[in-house]
Amino acid sequence: MPLMIRFLFLAHRYVGIALGLVVSLWCLSGFVMMYVQYPRLDAGEQAAGLARLDLDDCCRMPNVLGNLALDRFRLEMLTGRPVMRLFHGRAQTVVDLQAGEVLGDVDAAQARAIAASAAQAYGLEGALTLEGAIERDQWTVYGSYHPHRPLYHFTVDDPPGTEFYISSTTGEVVQMTTANVRFWNWMGSVVHWLYPTVLRQHTAVWVQAVIWLTIVSLFLTVVGIYIAIRQFRFRRKGRKSPYRGWALWHHYAGLLFGLFTLTWLVSGLFSMNPWGALEGRSFALEDQRLRGGELDLDRTRTLARSISGRVMSGAVRIDGAMVGGELTLVATTAEGGRTRLASDLRTADALPERFFAAAPASMRPDVPVRQSGWLPEGDAYYFSHHAKRRFPVYRIEYEDGERLYLDSVSGELAFAVDSERQWMRWVFHALHRGDFSTLFRSRPLWDLMMWPLLLGVTVGSLTGTWIGIRRVVRWAAKPRRNPFNAVPELRSKEQRIEA
Numbered sequence: 001m002p003l004m005i006r007f008l009f010l011a012h013r014y015v016g017i018a019l020g021l022v023v024s025l026w027c028l029s030g031f032v033m034m035y036v037q038y039p040r041l042d043a044g045e046q047a048a049g050l051a052r053l054d055l056d057d058c059c060r061m062p063n064v065l066g067n068l069a070l071d072r073f074r075l076e077m078l079t080g081r082p083v084m085r086l087f088h089g090r091a092q093t094v095v096d097l098q099a100g101e102v103l104g105d106v107d108a109a110q111a112r113a114i115a116a117s118a119a120q121a122y123g124l125e126g127a128l129t130l131e132g133a134i135e136r137d138q139w140t141v142y143g144s145y146h147p148h149r150p151l152y153h154f155t156v157d158d159p160p161g162t163e164f165y166i167s168s169t170t171g172e173v174v175q176m177t178t179a180n181v182r183f184w185n186w187m188g189s190v191v192h193w194l195y196p197t198v199l200r201q202h203t204a205v206w207v208q209a210v211i212w213l214t215i216v217s218l219f220l221t222v223v224g225i226y227i228a229i230r231q232f233r234f235r236r237k238g239r240k241s242p243y244r245g246w247a248l249w250h251h252y253a254g255l256l257f258g259l260f261t262l263t264w265l266v267s268g269l270f271s272m273n274p275w276g277a278l279e280g281r282s283f284a285l286e287d288q289r290l291r292g293g294e295l296d297l298d299r300t301r302t303l304a305r306s307i308s309g310r311v312m313s314g315a316v317r318i319d320g321a322m323v324g325g326e327l328t329l330v331a332t333t334a335e336g337g338r339t340r341l342a343s344d345l346r347t348a349d350a351l352p353e354r355f356f357a358a359a360p361a362s363m364r365p366d367v368p369v370r371q372s373g374w375l376p377e378g379d380a381y382y383f384s385h386h387a388k389r390r391f392p393v394y395r396i397e398y399e400d401g402e403r404l405y406l407d408s409v410s411g412e413l414a415f416a417v418d419s420e421r422q423w424m425r426w427v428f429h430a431l432h433r434g435d436f437s438t439l440f441r442s443r444p445l446w447d448l449m450m451w452p453l454l455l456g457v458t459v460g461s462l463t464g465t466w467i468g469i470r471r472v473v474r475w476a477a478k479p480r481r482n483p484f485n486a487v488p489e490l491r492s493k494e495q496r497i498e499a
Contacts, residue, residue, distance in 0.1 A: 005230075012223045015216065017472060020465035023217050023261075025191050026268075027458040032188030034450060037386050038195075039139055039177045039185065044336045049118040049173050050316035051077040052334075058082045059304040060100030061297070065093065070295040072321040078103075078171050079113045084300065085170065090147055092170050097304060106171045108133070111152040114166055118173050119156060121334070126158035133168065138190065139177050140165055141200045148174050207272060214269040221262045224464075228254035246463050246470075253460030261457045267432035270424065280421040286363040286404065287413045292325030299327055303343065310345045318345070323411040324355055330410045338409045351411045356394045359406060363413075368399040375405070378438060381417045381425055385433065385441050390414065 053075065059082060074085040078094075083103070086093040094103040106114070112130055119128055133150040134140070140151055148167035151174070156162040161179030166172070189195060194213070200206050228251055232240055241251045273279045303320070312318075315331035318341065322328070329341040329348075342348040360369045375395040378384060382393065382405050393414055394406040401422065405415040417425065429435040434450050 008223050009227060012220060012227055013468075013471075015220045016224070016464050017468035019213070019217055019220055020461060020468045022213060023220070024458070024461040024465045026264075027454065027461050029188045029192035030264075030454055031458075032184055033192055034447070034454075036181065036184040036188055038189040038193075039175065039181050040142075041174060041176050044332075045176070046173060047317050047332050047336065048334050049121045050334065051080070051117060051121060053077060053082065053312040053315050053318065054080075055082055055097075055307055055310050055312065057098055058308050059084070059097035061095060061097070061301045061304045062101050064102065065095075065297055068093070068297055070297070070300070072295065072319060073300055074320070075318040076316060077117075079110065079117055083171075084304070086300070092147070094170055103171070106152070106166065106168050108152065110171065111154075111166050111168070114171050114173070115152070115154045115164070118164070118166075122176075124156045124158055124162055126156045126162075129155045129157070131155055136197060136201060138195075138197050139163075139182070139185075140175055141195070141197050143203060145174060148172070151175075211269065211272050211274050214265055214272075218262065218265050218269070221258060221265060224254050225258040225262065228258060246467050250460060250463035250467060253456060253463060257453070257456035257460050260453050261460060263431050264457065267428050270427045271432065278420045278424040278427065280424065281418050283404070283413065283416040283418075286416065289363050290324070290359060290406075290411075290413055291322040292362070293322050295320070295322045295327070303327070306343060307345050312345065315339075319410070321410065321412060323351075324359075328410055328412075340409055350409075355411060356406060359394070359411075360396045360398075360404075363396075363404065364398060364402075367402075370397045370399050372396045374408075380437075381422065382415050383435070383438070383441070385429075385435055 054077065061084075065086075068086060068088050071087045071089070073087065075097075076083060076085070078096075081099075082097045084095045084097055086095065095101070096103050108130065112128075115128055115130070131153040134153050135149050136145065136151075137153070145151065148169055150168050152166040152168060154164050154166065156164075161182075162176065163178075163182075164173055164176040167174050194200075194206065194210055199209065231242060231251060232255060234240060235242070241248055243251050270278055300320070312331070314333045314337075316334050317332040319330045319332070320327060327343065329343070329345070331339045331341050331345075340348045340350060357372075360372050372395065374392050375382065376392045378389070378391075379395065381403055382389060382395070390407065392408050394408065396404045396406070398404075400419075402418050403416065404413060406412065407414040434446055435441045440446060440449060
């Protein structure tokens, strides 16, 4: 056997011993992630924990805010008082509209009051306990929580084992979990994404660790596929494989499912955007053009003076932003219903069709439009699967292939894809998650497709891992034995025994 072939056999053996368990855990955790996602409290779930808006004895704005350039604002209740949340960049300023003053950081007593109000709104029954102020734990390790740290961690003595976290800077409930979700995520996302807090809190280190583990696993898989094909040929007594027992299972699993293993590893690698690959561009310019103007403090002060004492029917939140050069208000109920409002908080007409018809040219005046119109359900790039998206949306497709999607209620830019993000959609969402089309992602068809493929890949990785473990055990039991045994083709007939 040529030296290079011998090297490949040995490389597959020893890299497999080193990384077989990692790949096996990726496969096993994939089954869990088909049904349980990493917990994240979205805007709709946050709204479910808010009290109804009460604008009596309201609303006063302080004069100490300077000249903030706002992205948007939000009206909601905080411990029985209406507040306005002013969003500017990644920062947020919270204004008490009754006292007319900027709120500072939330202390423990205020956090307890906010927690009690949220628990009542969520219908949580049981004793509420403040576990303390934490910087991060397993469920708040994302970088998106950085502006809210430290976080007040509360537990509820209820059957689901609910826990939630309150921002010390804004007073918002920013995360919520249950015992069931936490358990299955330890089996799923934490393992699959290599997400233990001790590693994930160091983002740069975590990213490089995942990237290079995946690259080495790709090498292991490519070499394994080559060996599996090379070793598959007719032999005496009609046999096509030189192996027995676990090695035989590993050989055939590699032949049948090696390509799927390779596909999942490649798509998983691109999900990390290694070295900026398929990251996509910013659509900030298009968003700015769609807004048609800046939201300044004068507009918010004018609004605050005009809404004092207004009665809100069921709304727990009002979002305000510039769209088409005008201030657009959208009210949200605890159930997730959304309604467009006029400046006096009365129900307003829906955005006119002419607004959506003019939007394509206003956002990208130099690019011809291929087609545009309403999208009542998902298409190739904007769809619901694990995460829910709002429908209908107004879809704009330009001649260069880029697509923009506008929210039907607010008119804001809801989603956008350029060529790199389109590649990402097929490389990751299609190849990694099986989201090839509406038909394939519909359940239970999606489950029936994913289970056999994932089972086959798992058998291949687990059998290889077990073979590696047995070899390590034999080495430990016989330390004088030469670990560099000949590969199967170079052994004598008596030595070709694989239990």
